[in-house]
Amino acid sequence: MLFRNYNSERGTWANQFEAILLFCAYLTFAYAFSLFITLVIEIPCLRVYKEFIKGEKSINFNHEVKRTGTSSEEYDDDKI
Numbered sequence: 001m002l003f004r005n006y007n008s009e010r011g012t013w014a015n016q017f018e019a020i021l022l023f024c025a026y027l028t029f030a031y032a033f034s035l036f037i038t039l040v041i042e043i044p045c046l047r048v049y050k051e052f053i054k055g056e057k058s059i060n061f062n063h064e065v066k067r068t069g070t071s072s073e074e075y076d077d078d079k080i
Contacts, residue, residue: 050056
């Protein structure tokens, strides 16, 4: 038996196909709204939280330490 719902105020019938289309439209809108809110609000808030509260830096710099020679290597240059 098909799903049928009667709207008594307007006197219209809604069939199963229209109900499925309405559900798909609602689901699509819900996912699009969730993506929009995530990109606009949640990601910037997460970056601020990581930067200032947790203390993690979002930009990683390469901090290379120069190796200095041992004391014997430094004296070898003077002898030559």
